[in-house]
Amino acid sequence: MELIYSLxxxxxxxxxxWLMLRPRTFQVxxxxxxxxxxxxxxxxxMGRLTLDRPPLIDPSVxxxxxxxxxPIPQALVLxxxxxxxxxxxxxxxxxxxSRGFTGTDHVDGVEKGE
Numbered sequence: 001m002e003l004i005y006s007l008x009x010x011x012x013x014x015x016x017x018w019l020m021l022r023p024r025t026f027q028v029x030x031x032x033x034x035x036x037x038x039x040x041x042x043x044x045x046m047g048r049l050t051l052d053r054p055p056l057i058d059p060s061v062x063x064x065x066x067x068x069x070x071p072i073p074q075a076l077v078l079x080x081x082x083x084x085x086x087x088x089x090x091x092x093x094x095x096x097x098s099r100g101f102t103g104t105d106h107v108d109g110v111e112k113g114e
Contacts (some may be wrong), residue, residue: 012038025105038085047073
């Protein structure tokens, strides 16, 4: 399971870098989104990938920390998802404004043929 998970993070990261190197602004925004997804998956994996572990502590039993998942990476990823969504929305608004001002969505503001 760890191999598939790490391959997924690597593919998201590679696709994000490739899209960030493209000349169009929308592709750069998608690349940033894929990089944030890769980072979120990486942070989520830091909380240990376990199956069939209880998420809550039973008050009648003495707690053993090795039996429970770590909630901190989950909280960090949830916060990062909300912040990533807000910044993506901001980037899209800036993209629309930039396209209105320059007439193109090229990163430099000028097409190659002009």
